[in-house]
Amino acid sequence: xxxxxxxxxxxxxxxxxxxxxxxxxxxxxxxxxxxxxxxxxxxxxxxxxxxxxxxxxxxxxxxxxxxxxxxxxxxxxxxxxxxxxxxxxxxxxxxxxxxxxxxxxxxxxxxxxxxxxxxxxxxxxxxxxxxxxxxxxxxxxxxxxxxxxxxxxxxxxxxxxxxxxxxxxxxxxxxxxxxxxxxxxxxxxxxxxxxxxxxxxxxxxxxxxxxxxxxxxxxxxxxxxxxxxxxxxxxxxxxxxxxxxxxxxxxxxxxxxxxxxxxxxxxxxxxxxxxxxxxxxxxxxxxxxxxxxxxxxxxxxxxxxxxxxxxxxxxxxxxxxxxxxxxxxxxxxxxxxxxxxxxxxxxxxxxxxxxxxxxxxxxxxxxxxxxxxxxxxxxxxxxxxxxxxxxxxxxxxxxxxxxxxxxxxxxxxxxxxxxxxxxxxxxxxxxxxxxxxxxxxxxxxxxxxxxxxxxxxxxxxxxxxxxxxxxxxxxxxxxxxxxxxxxxxxxxxxxxxxxxxxxxxxxxxxxxxxxxxxxxxxxxxxxxxxxxxxxxxxxxxxxxxxxxxxxxxxxxxxx
Amino acid sequence: xxxxxxxxxxxxxxxxxxxxxxxxxxxxxxxxxxxxxxxxxxxxxxxxxxxxxxxxxxxxxxxxxxxxxxxxxxxxxxxxxxxxxxxxxxxxxxxxxxxxxxxxxxxxxxxxxxxxxxxxxxxxxxxxxxxxx
Numbered sequence: 158x159x160x161x162x163x164x165x166x167x168x169x170x171x172x173x174x175x176x177x178x179x180x181x182x183x184x185x186x187x188x189x190x191x192x193x194x195x196x197x198x199x200x201x202x203x204x205x206x207x208x209x210x211x212x213x214x215x216x217x218x219x220x221x222x223x224x225x226x227x228x229x230x231x232x233x234x235x236x237x238x239x240x241x242x243x244x245x246x247x248x249x250x251x252x253x254x255x256x257x258x259x260x261x262x263x264x265x266x267x268x269x270x271x272x273x274x275x276x277x278x279x280x281x282x283x284x285x286x287x288x289x290x291x292x293x294x295x296x297x298x299x300x301x302x303x304x305x306x307x308x309x310x311x312x313x314x315x316x317x318x319x320x321x322x323x324x325x326x327x328x329x330x331x332x333x334x335x336x337x338x339x340x341x342x343x344x345x346x347x348x349x350x351x352x353x354x355x356x357x358x359x360x361x362x363x364x365x366x367x368x369x370x371x372x373x374x375x376x377x378x379x380x381x382x383x384x385x386x387x388x389x390x391x392x393x394x395x396x397x398x399x400x401x402x403x404x405x406x407x408x409x410x411x412x413x414x415x416x417x418x419x420x421x422x423x424x425x426x427x428x429x430x431x432x433x434x435x436x437x438x439x440x441x442x443x444x445x446x447x448x449x450x451x452x453x454x455x456x457x458x459x460x461x462x463x464x465x466x467x468x469x470x471x472x473x474x475x476x477x478x479x480x481x482x483x484x485x486x487x488x489x490x491x492x493x494x495x496x497x498x499x500x501x502x503x504x505x506x507x508x509x510x511x512x513x514x515x516x517x518x519x520x521x522x523x524x525x526x527x528x529x530x531x532x533x534x535x536x537x538x539x540x541x542x543x544x545x546x547x548x549x550x551x552x553x554x555x556x557x558x559x560x561x562x563x564x565x566x567x568x569x570x571x572x573x574x575x576x577x578x579x580x581x582x583x584x585x586x587x588x589x590x591x592x593x594x595x596x597x598x599x600x601x602x603x604x605x606x607x608x609x610x611x612x613x614x615x616x617x618x619x620x621x622x623x624x625x626x627x628x629x630x631x632x633x634x635x636x637x638x639x640x641x642x643x644x645x646x647x648x649x650x651x652x653x654x655x656x657x658x659x660x661x662x663x664x665x666x667x668x669x670x671x672x673x674x675x676x677x678x679x680x681x682x683x684x685x686x687x688x689x690x691x692x693x694x695x696x697x698x699x700x701x702x703x704x705x706x707x708x709x710x711x712x713x714x715x716x
Numbered sequence: 717x718x719x720x721x722x723x724x725x726x727x728x729x730x731x732x733x734x735x736x737x738x739x740x741x742x743x744x745x746x747x748x749x750x751x752x753x754x755x756x757x758x759x760x761x762x763x764x765x766x767x768x769x770x771x772x773x774x775x776x777x778x779x780x781x782x783x784x785x786x787x788x789x790x791x792x793x794x795x796x797x798x799x800x801x802x803x804x805x806x807x808x809x810x811x812x813x814x815x816x817x818x819x820x821x822x823x824x825x826x827x828x829x830x831x832x833x834x835x836x837x838x839x840x841x842x843x844x845x846x847x848x849x
Contacts, residue, residue: 276729276730276731276781277730279730280730280757288730288759289730290786291729291783291785291786291787292729292730292731292781292782292783292786295781295782295783296731296781296782360732363732364732365731365732365733365734365756365757366730366732404735405734405735406735406739492735494830495830495831496829496830496831497831528810529810529829529830529831530810530812530813530829531782531810531812532782605738605742608735608738608739609738609739609742609743612739612743612834616833616834616835622831625831626833634813635813638812638814640812641782643785643786712755713755714753714754714755714756715753716725716737716738716741716742716751716753
């Protein structure tokens with residue numbers, strides 16, 4: 158971005174400045190509060206100048222927003238057209254209570270829904286499964302059949318909201334239920350907006366809610382791609398997630414690398430299944446974490462956007478510009494929330510949310526201050542949403558596109574993250590791609606090493622966490638925590654029994670038999686699953702049929 | 717030579733959040749203990765069985781889903797049934813302060829929340845583990 162001659166002059170002047178400023182010992186000036194390295198172990202210099210970005214070419218490396226390589230944003234006008242979608246992940250206990258929380262959030266100015274399911278639902282088990290005891294309704298809402306979804310979305314116009322569902326291993330079943338529900342309301346699938354997370358690879362490497370082994374899981378995902386790109390063209394049929402790997406402890410560089418490597422694996426699988434890259438790539442979406450290091454995070458988002466564009470163009474020869482665009486949701490980093498002095502978390506969340514906005518996120522969840530203690534209370538959720546609104550409506554950062562572009566430091570960091578992440582992707586390619594790398598435990602091991610390193614740095618005081626290893630006070634108990642009634646298990650038992658007694662047993666049996674037949678062929682699973690759930694076959698019943706065909710994944714436990 | 721303290725780090729319930737469990741497992745190992753990690757999604761029955769089979773001194777339970785009140789006491793009860801009530805059972809995860817008295821009444825010797833230094837957990841084990849004389 159700067160010609161050689163002026164960079165040369167600058168170098169000479171800088172050498173002189175450094176001599177004169179010898180009282181500023183370059184590396185040592187900030188040791189008192191930090192070691193001046195980022196989460197990815199990148200050393201941060203005292204000063205960045207044109208010398209650090211001299212090799213860059215504006216049109217090649219940055220371009221205009223809405224144009225390749227999309228470093229500056231995937232839309233021309235970005236937030237001037239519309240602020241990001243403020244999407245708080247929510248759901249707990251019963252469908253009735255969650256339905257009330259969604260309506261509350263929509264009334265408070267939230268613009269999209271994000272459904273949190275409880276763990277039995279995420280693992281394809283009904284609420285009356287013996288292993289569901291103690292877990293029903295805890296980390297999300299319990300949904301076992303279409304009957305539950307009918308109540309969950311009661312009074313919410315499916316053709317006017319966008320709904321994001323954090324569902325992975327059983328994503329096909331929940332997607333099928335959502336489509337079936339919409340049909341009953343006279344809304345066809347092509348009118349639906351939203352996202353299913355549907356990212357199984359990060360479940361193996363970090364999050365843990367897998368059911369089937371990798372190969373059949375990838376097949377189900379390809380089936381969803383094929384079905385949705387035809388029938389539900391506005392639906393984001395996957396949200397390729399770095400969030401959970403970051404939360405499990407990896408660095409910013411690793412988050413970008415592992416997420417894009419997973420993305421490459423999904424595109425590969427879909428192409429192998431016979432899909433044309435441009436028929437589905439525009440509906441891939443991404444999900445990142447926003448961690449503490451503000452400027453490294455901004456650089457991370459920008460680097461990820463540029464890298465994906467280049468990967469899709471050079472590696473997969475995508476032609477549709479939309480196939481090249483990395484659109485992403487961001488959530489602030491849950492793992493940075495402290496149970497000590499929980500109000501401090503409001504400030505952390507603000508900085509993290511700011512990073513996401515400066516990095517050009519399409520939607521954002523801000524965590525609540527009390528989430529290191531329990532599920533968030535309504536008061537805390539409101540502050541979290543207000544944090545986004547203050548950034549959007551008051552701070553002015555949304556007024557111009559990619560405002561940190563051209564910062565010597567941010568551009569240099571963006572380049573560096575791209576370089577380092579590309580090395581990881583090359584390594585994963587060598588191992589045979591993300592699926593193989595996960596099967597061999599490579600990605601898991603990398604995450605574990607980083608997380609242990611991070612913890613050791615906190616222990617040694619090298620990394621300061623305010624209120625935890627510095628500036629501690631006597632902890633006062635935090636009031637008004639959210640509690641979920643453990644009696645839900647029995648309540649849901651009864652509800653399910655009642656629902657099942659009203660079903661047409663022969664119809665269910667036939668529909669489930671059809672799912673089984675299709676699972677054993679190369680045919681697309683989606684139509685058979687939609688028929689089954691439409692007849693009120695439960696989530697557990699459908700997943701059990703698939704378990705009987707595909708088996709279950711049981712990894713070795715390592716640490 | 718004194719025998720090493722044997723610790724089972726265990727994840728009861730359905731949540732897959734095992735960052736804390738794995739970090740602790742490593743810290744216990746670095747502190748010179750023998751460590752077995754169950755992996756995620758184990759039932760209380762499976763955990764108690766492994767604890768007895770492996771003849772551990774400590775079971776460190778981790779749960780972040782909110783199911784601790786159901787699952788932790790079950791592990792304690794099953795260990796008792798198997799005559800292994802000398803095993804020290806400790807817990808951690810996202811556990812509201814209000815639940816801690818309940819857990820302690822049900823045999824969880826101590827509960828460590830987010831932000832607890834590793835050294836605190838290691839020291840706790842060293843000073844509380846019940847070794848046969």
